[in-house]
Amino acid sequence: MYWEKEIETMGRSDLASLQLDRLNHSLEQARRSPFYGKRFAYKAPSHLAGLGDLTTLPFTTKDDLRNAFPYGFLTVDLKEVVRLHSSSGTTGNPTVVFHTAGDIGQWGNLIARCMYTTGVRKHDVFQNMMGYGLFTGGLGFHYGAEKLGVMTIPIGPGNSKRQIWFLQNLETTVVHILPSYALRLYKFFEELAIDPREDLALRIAFVGAEPHSEEIRKKIEDLYNIKVYNSYGLSEMCGPGVAFECECQEGLHIWEDHFYPEIVDPASEEVLPEGEPGELVLTTLTREAMPLVRYRTRDLTRFLPGNCPCGRTHRRIDRITGRSDDMLIINGVNIFPIQIEKTLMAIPEIGHNYLIEIRKENFMDRLQVHVEINEEVFHGTLAELEKLQENAVAALRAELGVTPSVKLVEPSSLPVSEGKAQRVYDYRNEAEAEG
Amino acid sequence: MGVQLSVFLENKPGKLETITKILAEAGINIRGISMASEGEFGVLKMLVNDPGKAHQVLKAHHFTVSERNVVVAIIADRPGALHNLLLTLSSQKINIEDCYGIVLEEGGQAAIVLDTEQFPEAEKVLQDNQIWLLSDGELYSL
Numbered sequence: 001m002y003w004e005k006e007i008e009t010m011g012r013s014d015l016a017s018l019q020l021d022r023l024n025h026s027l028e029q030a031r032r033s034p035f036y037g038k039r040f041a042y043k044a045p046s047h048l049a050g051l052g053d054l055t056t057l058p059f060t061t062k063d064d065l066r067n068a069f070p071y072g073f074l075t076v077d078l079k080e081v082v083r084l085h086s087s088s089g090t091t092g093n094p095t096v097v098f099h100t101a102g103d104i105g106q107w108g109n110l111i112a113r114c115m116y117t118t119g120v121r122k123h124d125v126f127q128n129m130m131g132y133g134l135f136t137g138g139l140g141f142h143y144g145a146e147k148l149g150v151m152t153i154p155i156g157p158g159n160s161k162r163q164i165w166f167l168q169n170l171e172t173t174v175v176h177i178l179p180s181y182a183l184r185l186y187k188f189f190e191e192l193a194i195d196p197r198e199d200l201a202l203r204i205a206f207v208g209a210e211p212h213s214e215e216i217r218k219k220i221e222d223l224y225n226i227k228v229y230n231s232y233g234l235s236e237m238c239g240p241g242v243a244f245e246c247e248c249q250e251g252l253h254i255w256e257d258h259f260y261p262e263i264v265d266p267a268s269e270e271v272l273p274e275g276e277p278g279e280l281v282l283t284t285l286t287r288e289a290m291p292l293v294r295y296r297t298r299d300l301t302r303f304l305p306g307n308c309p310c311g312r313t314h315r316r317i318d319r320i321t322g323r324s325d326d327m328l329i330i331n332g333v334n335i336f337p338i339q340i341e342k343t344l345m346a347i348p349e350i351g352h353n354y355l356i357e358i359r360k361e362n363f364m365d366r367l368q369v370h371v372e373i374n375e376e377v378f379h380g381t382l383a384e385l386e387k388l389q390e391n392a393v394a395a396l397r398a399e400l401g402v403t404p405s406v407k408l409v410e411p412s413s414l415p416v417s418e419g420k421a422q423r424v425y426d427y428r429n430e431a432e433a434e435g
Numbered sequence: 436m437g438v439q440l441s442v443f444l445e446n447k448p449g450k451l452e453t454i455t456k457i458l459a460e461a462g463i464n465i466r467g468i469s470m471a472s473e474g475e476f477g478v479l480k481m482l483v484n485d486p487g488k489a490h491q492v493l494k495a496h497h498f499t500v501s502e503r504n505v506v507v508a509i510i511a512d513r514p515g516a517l518h519n520l521l522l523t524l525s526s527q528k529i530n531i532e533d534c535y536g537i538v539l540e541e542g543g544q545a546a547i548v549l550d551t552e553q554f555p556e557a558e559k560v561l562q563d564n565q566i567w568l569l570s571d572g573e574l575y576s577l
Contacts, residue, residue, distance in 0.1 A: 373443060373499060380441025380501035381532055381550075382471040382478045389473075408476050410445055412497040 003116035007257050008312045019260055020051055022285035030291040032075040035068045055271055059294045069093035073290045081289055085235050086134040097235050098289040106286055110241035110255055111144020117246045118204055118229045120174050122149040127172040132156050136239025137209050141176045160188040171201040178332045179212040182220045183363035197225040206231045208240055209332040211320050230319055236295055237282055243317055251304040251316030258286045266324035277302040279324045298325045330365045330402050337424055343399045349377050349388045353414040356424045367404040372411045437507045437574040438486040442479040443499040446472055461492045467548055469535035484575045506549040506557050507574050509567040512538055527560045529553045
C-alpha cells in the first residue's frame with residue numbers, strides 16, 4: 001500500500017534530518033540563480049543549523065517570479081532544461097517554471113506515489129481528463145501514471161460523449177477530472193441513459209485544480225459510486241503531486257521529503273502555531289532547475305492535528321479554504337481581476353467602472369462582467385452597442401482563456417472606482433449549497 | 436432634416452418611465468418615439484420639440500444621450516407610399532439603420548423618420564426625387 005514505504009512512513013526526526021540536508025542542498029542550488037544569487041549574496045547563512053532557521057529568510061512571491069521573467073530563477077544551463085510550464089493569463093509576464101530531466105522524473109515519481117496511495121495499480125486503465133499543455137494538470141498525471149505503469153488515455157478535457165464512450169468501451173477504472181466537470185458530465189450519462197454506477201468499471205477519481213467542498217466530493221462519489229481523492233499542487237512547485245489524500249480521505253499528506261511547508265499569517269507574515277489556519281508557504285527541497293525558497297502560495301489551509309491511521313508520517317493539510325489574494329479560479333483557470341480591468345480599460349468605448357460576477361450554473365462557473373459604456377463615444381445606434389459587446393467578449397476571452405458574458409450598463413450605475421470599491425461578487429458558494 | 440435623441444437604456448422595468456417623467460417635468464413634448472432592443476439593453480430614439488434642452492436634462496440625470504441627424508419625410512397616408520419611399524433609397528444603395536412613422540392628423544399624411552449612417556446621401560436622394568422633407572422648424576412644431 002506504500003509506493004515508497006521507507007520515505008512515506010519515516011519517523012519524524014529522521015524526516016527532519018532528511019529535510020535539513022535537502023534544504024541546505026537546495027539553498028546552495030538556489031544561489032546559482034540570478035535572483036537568489038543576489039538576494040542571498042550577503043544575507044543568508046551559507047548553512048542552516050536547523051529547519052527553524054528557515055524563517056530568517058525572506059519570502060518569495062509570484063511578483064518576484066514575474067519580475068525575474070524569463071530566466072531569473074533558473075539555476076542550470078538551458079541545455080539541462082527539458083520542459084517549461086506556465087500559469088494562465090497574458091497580463092504582464094506569465095510565471096514560467098522550468099524542469100530538468102531530473103525534475104520531471106521526481107515529479108512523475110510523486111504522482112505515482114499519490115496514485116498508488118489511493119490503490120491504483122498497473123492493471124488499471126487511467127483516463128486523464130485534465131488539460132494537456134502549459135497547464136500542469138494533464139502532463140503531470142500523465143508522466144506519473146506511466147511511471148506507475150498504468151495504461152494512460154491522454155484524452156484531455158471536454159467532448160463529453162467521447163469521454164463516456166472511452167469510459168465504457170475501454171473500461172476505464174481511474175480518472176483525473178475537474179470536480180465541476182465530473183458533476184456536469186453526469187448530465188450526459190442521463191441523456192445517454194447510461195448509469196455510471198452500474199455500467200462503468202470506474203472506481204477512482206482524482207479531483208483538483210479548483211476549490212471544492214466536502215459535500216461536492218460526496219456528491220461525485222455518490223453519483224458514480226466511486227472513491228474521490230483530493231489533489232493539491234501548483235505549477236510553481238511542479239504542479240499536482242505536492243499534497244494528496246490517502247485512503248483515509250481526511251486531509252492531504254503534503255510530501256515533506258520534497259517540500260518544506262509552513263503556515264503563516266498572511267498579514268503579519270509570522271509563522272503560526274501548528275493547527276492554526278493561514279497561508280501555505282512552501283520551500284522546494286529537491287527541485288533542480290528552479291528551487292523556490294519560502295514561496296507564498298496564497299492558498300489558505302491549516303495542518304491537521306494527530307497521526308493519520310494510514311501510517312504515513314507526512315503531515316496533512318486541510319482542503320484549501322480560499323486565497324489570501326484576489327485570484328479567482330474559473331472552471332480551473334486562474335484569473336486575477338486586474339487582467340479583466342486592464343482588458344476593459346483598453347477599449348475606448350468602455351467607461352471606467354465595471355463589476356465582476358461569478359455564479360454556478362449547471363455546475364459550471366459563469367463569469368459575467370458588467371461594464372459601463374463611455375458616453376463620450378456613444379453614437380446612438382444599437383448596432384454599435386452590439387459590436388462593442390462582441391469586442392469586449394472577444395478581448396476578455398483572449399486575455400483570460402475563459403469566455404465571459406458582458407453586460408452593458410448605464411454610466412454611473414456601478415460603484416465608483418475611487419477607494420476600495422468592491423468589484424468582484426462571487427456567488428458560487430451560495431449556488432453550491434443549493435446544488 | 437431633424438435631430439433625433441438616442442438614449443442608451445438597460446432593459447429593466449421602469450426605465451422608460453424615468454425618461455418620460457424627466458421630459459414631462461422639463462415641459463418637453465415627444466413627437467416620435469422608437470425603441471431598438473437587443474434583450475438586455477437597447478437604444479431609445481426620440482424626436483422632441485426641443486432636442487437641445489432634452490439632451491441637457493437627460494444628461495443631468497446621467498443618461499447616455501447622443502444626437503443624430505435624421506431625415507423626416509412626409510408621405511401620403513395610403514398603401515404603397517412607404518414602399519415607394521424605401522424603394523427610392525434602396526435603389527441608391529442607402530441602408531436604413533432604423534425607421535419609424537408618425538401619422539399626422541391633418542391632411543392624411545404620415546411623417547417617416549429615417550435613421551441612416553448615410554445621412555447626407557439619403558437627404559440628397561430624397562430631395563432629388565421631390566420628396567417632401569421636413570425642416571427643423573416644421574418638425575419641432577408638428
